[in-house]
Amino acid sequence: MREHLTSPLTLGDLADAVGYSPFHLARLFRTTVGIPPGEFRTALRFHHAKRLLIGEGLSVTDTCFAVGFDSLGSFSSRFTSLVGVTPATFKRLPELVEGSTPTRPYVRGADRAFDGVVRGTVRTTRCSAIYVGLFPQAIAKSRPVAGAFLTTPGPFELLGVPPGTYRLLAAGQPPGADMIERLAPDAGTLVGAAPAPVVVRAGAEVVHQDVWLRPRYATEPPVLVALAALSMPQL
Template identity: 35%
Template sequence: MWERFDEPLTLTDIADTAILSKFYFSRVFRTLTGTSPSRFLAAVRLCMAKKLLLETTVSVTDISIMVGYNSLGTFTSRFTRSVGVPPARFRLMCQLGMSATPSALRPGNPAAHRGSVHGEVYVPESPHPIRIYVAAFKESIPEGQPKSCDILEGPGSYRLIGLPDGQWSVRVAVVPKRAVASGPMVRQPLFIGAAQKPVVISGGKAVEADIMTRPPGNLDIPILLALPELDGWQPLEAALPIRSSEVTASVVPGA
């Protein structure tokens, strides 16, 4: 999928590469990844679209074709639903070095009769300063707006509040706080993690779930949120010190 995302792949095509029937392949694939082959392929395509938006000047229309979509409207709607912003705005936000902490990524509302998840996040040693995002999603794929999110500046305790009764997928992304390149680009998180099994909230109670993180691999579902591209990156002008004598005006981009 990572190599042929631009092709009109069918489940039979993919299963044939593993020399398995499509029915058995689907069961094995879901066991290993937590989702179906078709949803994983869609996530790969959108992940590659993020890369093309940031690392090329190709138009949104051409990018939609390059990642396997025949309809610009379908591509735009799926990208917006999964990443949180339309493709063109995502590109602009990254170029401007805009923050990745909108209200959608702040901790949830502690509404009455709703439950919570808490625990510890464990992270391997890293030479980079890090920021940790812990979020609860209704689906296994980390896309769209999380129901609740906690943001940590290092390993330690997290708490997700305001979760309605039901089953939730709790996922962790550990991203570098500073840019690791000279411009905005798609960067894999340093580490990822998830609760060992879906968290079940019942009766508004609190549930404990510790999470170990590890480097990502090819079988891990791509993170489709506007992270880590919108976290830790600043345009060169913002990173350089400015002498007071050089300041003549200040311009703040509109929201």
């Protein structure tokens, strides 16, 4: 998939390459990775788009075509949905983030009309910027339902969580991470997840959700959400 980001690639093509039926491959892939093959490939394409925008300095239009889209409107809409900000805003994030890195923990609540609470602890030894969030799926895309930013490993509290079933995901970056790594995380970012889905019920607390951070496996989707933007209330 990584070598054919812009080429037409169907589930049948993938199944033929590994010798499985499309149905069996789709089921096995989702069981192993947590999301369908098509969604995983989409994540790879937009992760590449993020790096082209801020690492290679491509324009939004050039990036759109470079990752295989022929409609700028469709590309921009999908990018915004997955990353949490528009491509144009994402391209400006390095200058916006540079002078506004939080110096204390910052908590983002989902909706204070809800009273669900999730508490836990992030465990790691090498990170100075840690993002924790509740997501509908096992992929960090768009903005989390509720999230927290920590400057050191330790306890977190997610407030205002509506009832539902979520995946608790976290990403941590070491001191001195460059701007590309901070906004389009790759090998330098540690990731982790609660071992099981988090079920939030009205008026109840979900506690003891420990998350251990580690290097991302090749079978895991990239972090799509613009991490540094999560700790900036103005975005």
